[in-house]
Amino acid sequence: MNALLAIAKPGFPDRSQCQGQDHGNEQREEIFDKKRSVRLRHVEYLLKAPLLARHYHAIEPKAGSAIRRPPRPGEPFRTRKDKFVSPRPFGRRRDMHRRAFLASTLAATFVPQSLVAQSTEKIRRIGWVTAQTAASLAPYVEAFRQGLSERGYTEGRNLAIEYRYGEGIDGRVPELVRELVRLQVDLIVAQGTAAFELPPLDLPVVFVISADPVSSGFADSLAKPRGNKSGLTLMAIELMGKRLDLLKDMMPKLRRVAFIGNPEHPGAHLERGASEETGRQLGLTIDYFPTETREKLAAALAAMADDPPQAVSILADGFAVQNRQAIIDFAMSKHIPAISGWPIFAQSGALFTYGPKVADSYRRLAYYVDRVFKGARPADLPIEQPTTFEFVINMRTAKALDIAISPSLLMRADRVIE
Incomplete structure (x- = not known):
């Protein structure tokens, strides 16, 4: 401690230096204690000033006034309530950083969790392909989108649908499917006769057809689809x-x-x-x-x-x-x-x-899409017939x-x- 005091405030004698002077014992002790007290307060200032500067706001001097000095050894430290003046000139800047940190922390605390989830939610991509025209299928496409919405999929948030229509032109479906594959869709939805014109695919396929799936070669039975395809049939022979x-x-x-x-x-x-x-x-x-x-x-x-x-x-x-x-x-x-x-x-x-009810069948199509997105294999999803x-x-x-x-x-x- 004596070495620290000596370094902190040179010129003040320690006890060994005082002993060689011509003073009585009591006077020597009194002089030493006073000087020791001054040095301790100065060390206390050196140790505490940086910490206080971090937690209290510095008060800037008014325009035209003299620059305020740090407290001298022996002067008491004053808190913000007593208008403490930080001995560090950058105290106000650190306070501004502290305010910004607190504001950002509070803002993050009150951000709705739904918005946080939306920003990190994976976007699923569906490739819709048909040989028909867009106008002829408009109400059924809308029913399909409603079904997806009911299962938590919203276009622009966690879903993207790429639509491709053959416009009644023979032979266009394979080209349209290859275009969807280049767009890196996660799944193909094949409507009507397009399901029979698909090129070989590794992607899962969900279909809605008016044909018999067994006669089509899509399944051994309605309960056992083949390969990577499953979906709905609108055919009801009865x-x-x-x-x-x-x-x-x-x-x-x-x-x-x-x-x-x-x-x-x-x-x-x-x-x-x-x-x-x-x-x-x-x-x-x-x-x-x-x-x-x-x-x-x-x-x-x-x-x-x-x-x-x-x-x-x-x-x-x-x-x-x-x-x-x-x-x-x-x-x-x-x-x-x-x-x-x-x-x-x-x-x-x-x-x-x-x-x-064709619209109900297209709405039900969203069930198959959801199951595939959640990891199910099309071959494990039985083909359904109309129920309404x-x-x-x-x-x-x-x-x-x-x-x-x-x-x-x-x-x-x-x-x-x-």
């Missing part, structure tokens, strides 16, 4: 007979019905077989017209024009959806009703439709064709187009 029953109720004198369908559509043979079986039970003659191309469709309409049937039943698939207006306009020109399975046909002028159905009657068409719809049928309808 509804074919139900539609003919409803048509017979509306037209008791019905005897002959023409069926228009694409023979290349997987499962079309099942729909045709079910329709012919129900027709025999109802005493109806079923005329089948294969229409896999526009040329075949034009030929079928020309044949029906020469010998018109009493009604036309349209087997719903991608080709029929794209050409539905031509078929329905032809039927109306011959004063005969057209029926089908999907509501979009009734909205386009068909007498009625009875089949799956819809009966839509177009009363404008019924009135134009002079077909009376009984009140009981109107009561059973889920929707009536006036």
Whole structure:
């Protein structure tokens, strides 16, 4: 301690130096104690001043006033309350840093955790591909997006969807899929016939098709999908007979019905077989017209024009959806009703439709996407069939064709187009 005091304040004698002077013992002790006290206070100042400067605000001198000095040895230290003046000239700068640190800490404390999670949440990328036009699928795409939103996926936050439409041009799907792969999507959603045109892929595929998945080669059974594909089918064979029953109720004198369908559509043979079986039970003659191309469709309409049937039943698939207006306009020109399975046909002028709620199926598609994103393999996800159905009657068409719809049928309808 004596060495520290000597270094801290040179010129002040220590006890050994005082002993050699001509003073009495008491006087020597008193002089030493006083000088020792002064030196201790000075050391205390040297030790405490840097710490105090960190915790108290320095008071800047007013303009024109003399610069304040640090306290001298022997002067008491004063706190902020007593307007303590820091002996360090940079005390105010450190105080400003301290204020900024406290402000940033408080701000981080009160930031909503949802915003923090959003900033670090992984963005999933979906590649949507179809051979159809954007306009024809707009309500179903919206239903799919709603399903994703219900499961916590929001475009722009944790989800990005790349849409590719074939616009009805044959052979475009493989090119569109390769483009999606280059964009490094995490998953492919294949709509309709695009599911049958996919090039070999390592990515998981979720599909929604109107075909039979077993006949398509996508599965050994609905419970056992093959490879990296799974999803939904809109085909419900048992509804074919139900539609003919409803048509017979509306037209008791019905005897002959023409069926228009694409023979290349997987499962079309099942729909045709079910329709012919129900027709025999109802005493109806079923005329089948294969229409896999526009040329075949034009030929079928020309044949029906020469010998018109009493009604036309349209087997719903991608080709029929794209050409539905031509078929329905032809039927109306011959004063005969057209029926089908999907509501979009009734909205386009068909007498009625009875089949799956297609929008619900597209909303359900989000379930498969969510499961794959969470680590499930498509092969472990059974293929689902529709579980909700819809009966839509177009009363404008019924009135134009002079077909009376009984009140009981109107009561059973889920929707009536006036």
